[in-house]
Amino acid sequence: MDMNLVDLSFEKSLIEVMSHGLPLVKRPYALIAEQIDSTEEQVLKGIKRIILRGDVKRFGVVVHHRELGYRANGMVVWDIPDARVAELGHCIGHYSFVTLCYQRPRRLPEWRYNLFSMIHGHDRGAVIEQVNYIVEQCGLYEIAHEILFSGRCFKQRGAKYVRQQLDKPNYHYGMAANE
Amino acid sequence: MRQYSKLEQRLLNDFQHDLPLSAAPYADLARQLGVYETTILENLQRLQTEGVISRVGPVFRPNRVGVSTLAAMAVPADELESVAAIVNDFAEVNHNYERDHHFNLWFVVIAPDDKNLQAVLEAIEQRSGYPMLDLPMQDDYFIDLGFELKWT
Numbered sequence: 001m002d003m004n005l006v007d008l009s010f011e012k013s014l015i016e017v018m019s020h021g022l023p024l025v026k027r028p029y030a031l032i033a034e035q036i037d038s039t040e041e042q043v044l045k046g047i048k049r050i051i052l053r054g055d056v057k058r059f060g061v062v063v064h065h066r067e068l069g070y071r072a073n074g075m076v077v078w079d080i081p082d083a084r085v086a087e088l089g090h091c092i093g094h095y096s097f098v099t100l101c102y103q104r105p106r107r108l109p110e111w112r113y114n115l116f117s118m119i120h121g122h123d124r125g126a127v128i129e130q131v132n133y134i135v136e137q138c139g140l141y142e143i144a145h146e147i148l149f150s151g152r153c154f155k156q157r158g159a160k161y162v163r164q165q166l167d168k169p170n171y172h173y174g175m176a177a178n179e
Numbered sequence: 180m181r182q183y184s185k186l187e188q189r190l191l192n193d194f195q196h197d198l199p200l201s202a203a204p205y206a207d208l209a210r211q212l213g214v215y216e217t218t219i220l221e222n223l224q225r226l227q228t229e230g231v232i233s234r235v236g237p238v239f240r241p242n243r244v245g246v247s248t249l250a251a252m253a254v255p256a257d258e259l260e261s262v263a264a265i266v267n268d269f270a271e272v273n274h275n276y277e278r279d280h281h282f283n284l285w286f287v288v289i290a291p292d293d294k295n296l297q298a299v300l301e302a303i304e305q306r307s308g309y310p311m312l313d314l315p316m317q318d319d320y321f322i323d324l325g326f327e328l329k330w331t
Contacts, residue, residue: 015244021234022204024223026216029202040202047237048200055240057323058196061223062233068191068328069180075278075285089320096327102241103318104249111282111312116249120326148285151277154263155286 010038014046021062065099070120073150074127076134077113078143079106085115091138092117097130113146124149186214188328190222191231195325198235238323241316246296247289248315251282252307259283265307271299282312 013036022028029047030040038046050056065073080088085103092115093101100118117134121127131147134140183191189212199207205223209216226232241247254262259277266272266286275286288303290296304311 015239018237019239019244021236024205024220024227024235026203026205026220028204044200044202051200051237055244056237057240058325059200059237060195060198060325061191061235062238063191063195063326063328064230064233065326067180067229067231086318086320089318093320094322096325098321099323099326101319101321102316103320104314104316107312107314111251111314115320116314117321146280148278148280148282151279151283152263153276154284155267155273155275 010036010042011046011050014038014043015050018047065120069122072121072124072127074119074121074124074131074147075150076117076119076131076145076147078115078117078140078145079112080115080143082114088138088140088143089115092134095130095134097121098134112144186212186218187222187226190219190226192325192328194235196323241319245289245291246293246315247287248296248300248313250286250288250300250303251312251314252284252309253282254284254307254309256283262307262309266303268306269299269303271296272303 014032017032017035023031025031027040029043032038033040033043036043051059078088078092089101089103092098098117098119100116102116103114104116106112106114119127119130121130127147127149131145135143135145190208194208198204201207203216205219206216209219212219223232223235227234252262252266263275263277263284266275266284269288271288271290272286273289275284277283278285288296288299290299300311300313
């Protein structure tokens with residue numbers, strides 16, 4: 001039997017189940033093992049392997065900012081000279097109040113911004129204050145930026161990968177890194 | 180927003196990363212916090228029921244499992260709700276938000292591979308009747324250490 005194939009499908013099932021979070025029971029990995037026809041030990045080994053490979057950003061409590069009073073959410077987009085994206089991206093991305101910091105392509109002429117960061121605050125004023133702080137700390141006075149505050153939320157999570165193969169179930173992944 | 184107990188505040192703030200990878204992680208938390216394991220479980224369950232906690236577990240790196248992109252559309256204000264509903268119809272869409280901008284509809288699309296992703300993007304453009312900006316992640320500068328909560 002090809003062990004690699006076996007491992008891959010085990011990992012997929014494990015990632016799929018884990019993306020919904022650990023069950024809140026005394027032995028969560030034993031319960032997950034039951035769901036994917038494995039053992040507690042194998043499940044723990046599997047998740048440690050996935051973490052060692054660098055596929056997990058963090059492992060712990062994932063909070064909903066809005067429910068905790070962080071009502072304002074600003075997507076701050078920056079037009080950064082290409083040669084400085086990494087340097088300034090690292091500067092912007094290391095503040096604890098920044099919850100995402102990605103480089104994305106420009107789409108000229110409609111869209112000039114190439115760095116996207118997300119900032120949560122109790123209100124819009126708090127977000128603007130934090131943006132000003134970043135401008136000051138990272139020296140972004142000459143860098144054009146805009147804050148796109150969120151309005152209505154039409155959908156949150158619930159997306160799933162729709163697979164072409166008919167012999168496999170659809171996998172539902174929580175895309176937590178985009179939250 | 181209600182007041183949170185000291186225990187709740189610590190659960191929300193101090194365990195956003197490095198949850199112990201043991202067979203009984205909540206017992207480990209209980210030992211660290213000096214309370215019973217059942218107290219930890221009751222508190223986490225309540226916070227989850229209230230929607231304060233999304234979940235406890237791993238946050239996977241983007242694009243390590245499947246591919247995704249951020250898409251933006253400029254939609255006339257009076258059509259925004261109907262276009263948002265069309266976009267929401269696609270199972271591959273999550274995080275569909277209105278934002279204050281000429282580009283006023285922003286959503287994340289995920290798929291198992293690039294080919295599927297492009298097909299979905301084209302289908303969304305066709306059904307909605309509006310072109311979109313396709314803005315896939317090129318580099319990630321965000322070190323996710325969790326979100327430091329400020330209690331007032």
